[in-house]
Amino acid sequence: MSSQPILRVENLKAHFRGTYFGVSREVRAVDDISFDVERNEIFGLAGESSSGKTTLIKTIAGLIRPPLELVGGRAQFAFLPDAPTIHQAAPAAVAAIRWRHLSYIMQGSMNVLNPLRRIGATFRDFALPHLGGSAGAFEATVTAHLERLRLDPSVLSAYPHELSGGMRQRVTIALATICKPEFIIADEPTTALDVIVQKDVLGMIRSIQREMGSSVLFVTHDMGVHATLTDKLGVMYAGRLVEVGATRDVFAAPRHPYTRHLIHSLPRIGDVTQRSGLPGTPPNLANPPPGCRFHPRCPLAMDICRTVQPAMIDVGPGHRASCHAISEGGS
Amino acid sequence: MTALIEAKNISKTFSRGGVFARRRIEAVKGINFSLEEDKPEIFAVIGESGSGKSTLARMILGIHKPSGGQLIFQGQDVDKIPRAGRAAFMARVQPIFQNPFEAFNPLKKLDFYLTMTATRFGGATSRAEADAASDQALRQVGLSLDEIKGRFPHELSGGQLQRVAIARALVSKPRLILADEPVSMVDASLRMSIVNLFGDLRDRLGLSIIYITHDLATAYYISDRLIIMRHGEVVEQGPAREVLSNPQHPYSQQLRAAVLSPSATLETITPTH
Numbered sequence: 001m002s003s004q005p006i007l008r009v010e011n012l013k014a015h016f017r018g019t020y021f022g023v024s025r026e027v028r029a030v031d032d033i034s035f036d037v038e039r040n041e042i043f044g045l046a047g048e049s050s051s052g053k054t055t056l057i058k059t060i061a062g063l064i065r066p067p068l069e070l071v072g073g074r075a076q077f078a079f080l081p082d083a084p085t086i087h088q089a090a091p092a093a094v095a096a097i098r099w100r101h102l103s104y105i106m107q108g109s110m111n112v113l114n115p116l117r118r119i120g121a122t123f124r125d126f127a128l129p130h131l132g133g134s135a136g137a138f139e140a141t142v143t144a145h146l147e148r149l150r151l152d153p154s155v156l157s158a159y160p161h162e163l164s165g166g167m168r169q170r171v172t173i174a175l176a177t178i179c180k181p182e183f184i185i186a187d188e189p190t191t192a193l194d195v196i197v198q199k200d201v202l203g204m205i206r207s208i209q210r211e212m213g214s215s216v217l218f219v220t221h222d223m224g225v226h227a228t229l230t231d232k233l234g235v236m237y238a239g240r241l242v243e244v245g246a247t248r249d250v251f252a253a254p255r256h257p258y259t260r261h262l263i264h265s266l267p268r269i270g271d272v273t274q275r276s277g278l279p280g281t282p283p284n285l286a287n288p289p290p291g292c293r294f295h296p297r298c299p300l301a302m303d304i305c306r307t308v309q310p311a312m313i314d315v316g317p318g319h320r321a322s323c324h325a326i327s328e329g330g331s
Numbered sequence: 332m333t334a335l336i337e338a339k340n341i342s343k344t345f346s347r348g349g350v351f352a353r354r355r356i357e358a359v360k361g362i363n364f365s366l367e368e369d370k371p372e373i374f375a376v377i378g379e380s381g382s383g384k385s386t387l388a389r390m391i392l393g394i395h396k397p398s399g400g401q402l403i404f405q406g407q408d409v410d411k412i413p414r415a416g417r418a419a420f421m422a423r424v425q426p427i428f429q430n431p432f433e434a435f436n437p438l439k440k441l442d443f444y445l446t447m448t449a450t451r452f453g454g455a456t457s458r459a460e461a462d463a464a465s466d467q468a469l470r471q472v473g474l475s476l477d478e479i480k481g482r483f484p485h486e487l488s489g490g491q492l493q494r495v496a497i498a499r500a501l502v503s504k505p506r507l508i509l510a511d512e513p514v515s516m517v518d519a520s521l522r523m524s525i526v527n528l529f530g531d532l533r534d535r536l537g538l539s540i541i542y543i544t545h546d547l548a549t550a551y552y553i554s555d556r557l558i559i560m561r562h563g564e565v566v567e568q569g570p571a572r573e574v575l576s577n578p579q580h581p582y583s584q585q586l587r588a589a590v591l592s593p594s595a596t597l598e599t600i601t602p603t604h
């Protein structure tokens with residue numbers, strides 16, 4: 001493992017700025033986030049719906065369009081050493097790294113496959129220029145790749161609307177992984193799959209990653225998937241990273257109360273106790289609670305939590321968390 | 332004892348592919364089930380990706396015409412509902428789709444969908460009535476009209492959008508809700524609050540819900556009966572808890588065994604080569 005991370009995120013801030021009924025509003029969806037992704041690892045991002053996971057990785061991938069604005073910090077890739085973020089890199093440099101170095105499976109991207117092109121044509125449009133070779137060899141590569149995702153090669157002659165949701169989702173995973181890029185960003189890529197196929201798809205993502213020594217930034221709210229797939233885990237709450245560490249350590253000894261909740265609230269087959277979920281609602285990011293953003297829902301909240309934002313502190317090797325209860329020794 | 336909805340040996344065949352390589356896809360092959368009018372229940376449909384679950388849902392909604400068999404809703408063949416009866420049928424059978432991102436047009440404000448459902452299917456005759464119906468439905472999912480009014484789909488996260496989609500389905504006071512993977516985009520805690528909401532709608536409003544999902548844990552937790560589909564066929568059916576605790580068919584057993592849990596480890600997934 002090289003000492004330089006392949007992605008370094010430092011104090012990254014990205015906000016949605018807009019005017020609603022003449023009142024300007026700022027949604028602080030990514031608020032001062034720092035973490036590294038090393039070569040040859042799968043970094044998982046967890047957190048409830050609307051905690052800012054998608055916004056964070058859009059910002060990292062350079063997909064910053066109004067009303068989203070980059071407010072500060074950097075998200076620097078080793079293969080783009082001159083740009084603090086992809087957003088600030090020259091378009092030609094960005095085009096040069098697409099597919100081979102970086103590929104991005106957007107949340108819901110299975111719904112933006114070109115409806116007028118057959119799947120086979122979409123593969124030729126995107127992957128052929130990078131893989132090259134004869135038409136026959138290319139088709140054989142694509143077919144073999146689809147089979148790893150449990151897709152019959154006949155999907156190549158189908159239009160997107162002729163495939164089920166889970167089939168389209170696997171097509172987008174196939175497109176993003178076929179060129180075996182150095183860095184793969186995947187936003188909730190297995191939500192539409194049955195558990196058997198999901199297991200195979202996760203296995204495939206992991207074997208490509210291991211074969212190529214690539215890195216994956218894998219976003220999912222599904223803690224079962226994190227436990228199974230990821231090497232490191234970052235937990236987001238209300239636009240902030242609240243805990244990060246080796247997945248094994250975080251599951252074995254979660255230090256932030258929100259992480260503990262995520263791990264322990266998983267519904268299981270055989271369990272019929274009424275689970276109410278976390279009390280309260282996700283905070284409004286246009287007007288987040290002062291101090292620790294989790295305090296209105298936290299079972300351990302103290303006075304200090306209502307006014308002072310807790311800092312990220314080391315709680316173990318490579319394991320950090322931000323909670324006053326830890327520094328008080330109360331955890 | 333009358334049926335709210337009854338599927339009699341329904342099937343659907345598609346043909347797909349180019350002019351020279353047309354393939355017949357038997358998406359649904361002869362399925363039977365029935366939900367009783369006076370016994371509201373949550374009926375889960377689980378199974379393999381591509382096994383025909385959404386196709387079944389689209390036939391129930393009258394979007395696809397069955398290639399064979401019949402679907403009877405409150406004594407009426409869904410396929411033979413005259414044009415004039417469509418709106419009344421659609422008020423009684425409301426969908427919630429797989430993906431919140433495709434359920435809403437990005438250029439339309441979210442309250443538009445609620446207002447439209449309230450006026451088209453919910454019998455609202457004024458702006459105030461439509462607003463009241465929308466607000467009531469939104470409150471049933473933990474939102475309110477104030478929070479949604481004037482906002483576009485991209486301003487909400489997937490989870491928030493899905494709650495709006497459920498509220499929209501409730502506006503016309505339906506008898507049957509067809510929910511195609513309504514929780515796959517949302518986190519465990521919101522997932523539980525949504526399926527708890529389904530249970531509440533069943534118990535309080537007497538609604539029946541056909542719940543298509545890949546999430547075996549919530550199917551176990553909330554549904555009364557379930558069917559497991561593979562390759563267009565039902566391989567196993569019965570009371571949800573009985574089937575999932577003690578699956579009989581080899582495919583159901585595999586499905587049950589593949590559920591990931593926090594105690595799973597990296598070694599439990601076999602890389603494909």
Ligand SMILES: Nc1ncnc2c1ncn2[C@@H]1O[C@H](COP(=O)(O)OP(=O)(O)OP(=O)(O)O)[C@@H](O)[C@H]1O
Binds near residue numbers: 161164167193358
């Ligand atoms: N409009 C269509 N034209 C042709 N084939 C179709 C069409 N819609 C569905 N199919 C095919 O029918 C089969 C069943 O698809 P369906 O969408 O019902 O699956 P599903 O069980 O909902 O899967 P998933 O869990 O992935 O959503 C698939 O093989 C699909 O390719």
Ligand SMILES: Nc1ncnc2c1ncn2[C@@H]1O[C@H](COP(=O)(O)OP(=O)(O)O)[C@@H](O)[C@H]1O
Binds near residue numbers: 016029048054067
């Ligand atoms: N285009 C937008 N304009 C304003 N707010 C937005 C926009 N997109 C997302 N948001 C808000 O940003 C927050 C984070 O959303 P998102 O990144 O999608 O969360 P997640 O992926 O964790 O579910 C939410 O509060 C959401 O409502």
Ligand code: SF4
Binds near residue numbers: 298299302310324326
């Ligand atoms: S800082 Fe306080 S409110 Fe925040 S998680 Fe820790 S104990 Fe809870």
Ligand SMILES: [Mg+2]
Binds near residue numbers: 053054055107187488
């Ligand atoms: Mg997201």
Ligand SMILES: [Mg+2]
Binds near residue numbers: 384
């Ligand atoms: Mg489907």
